[in-house]
Amino acid sequence: MTTTTPVEEDGVKRRDFLYVAAGGLGAVGAAAAIWPFISQMNPSADVLALSTTEVDLSGIEVGSEITVVWQGKPVFVRHRTEENIEAARDVVVADLPDPQTDAERVIKPEWLIMVGVCTHLGCIPLKGQGDYGGWFCPCHGSQYDTSGRIRQGPAPKNLIVPPYEFLNDDTIKIG
Structure with missing residues (x-):
């Protein structure tokens, strides 16, 4: 076998x-x-469409500001004057609650782009008010300077600078 x-x-x-x-x-x-x-789990098409916003800067005069929407949040785009820029640069950074130089917050000094939501409780600060020439949050009295840095009040942080880039001299892309 x-x-x-x-x-x-x-x-x-x-x-x-x-x-x-x-x-x-x-x-x-x-x-x-x-x-x-x-x-x-990928973001839907409408969410992807909100992920970036292009802003035409050519119509914004020196000293004025516009508000655009990015990801459902207001974004302040301010064309700063020389006085605004100098006031922002002359601050002693060590005295700030959230120390940050003006140069760290801007790409081009004449343009300040930041999310217009108070870092305390999420209110929308009012432009051109307060003791520092920047923004004032009427809810609890936070005051921001011409660079969007917290100077006075309960807000713990500066206004947030979103990711942005200059596509050319007259256009930025936020996000």
């Missing part, structure tokens, strides 16, 4: 190949099954 043994080539059995093939097929099937669940 002869006994049969599995066919072996270099120590690998036919059954080993079947295990690897079945495991690979199972992994591909599992990935195909969970892909829709992962894909649905």
Whole structure:
């Protein structure tokens, strides 16, 4: 009587190949099954459309400011005067509650771009008011200077500078 043994080539059995093939097929099937669940977590088209905002700066006169919307938040775009720039530069940074130089907050000194939401409780500060020529939050009295830095009041941080870049001399892209 002869006994049969599995066919072996270099120590690998036919059954080993079947295990690897079945495991690979199972992994591909599992990935195909969970892909829709992962894909649905991506931002929708309307959210992606809000992720950046382009702003035309050509119509903003020196000394004036506009408010645009980026990701549902107001963003202040101020064309600063030389007096605004000098006032922002002349501040002793060590005396500020949230020390930050004016140069750290702007790309071009004449343009100040920042999210117009008070860092205390999320109110919208009023422009051109307060003791520092910047913004005043009427809810709890926070005052910001001409660089959007907190100078007085309960707000713990400066107004946030969003990510932005100059596409050319007259256009910025926020976000």
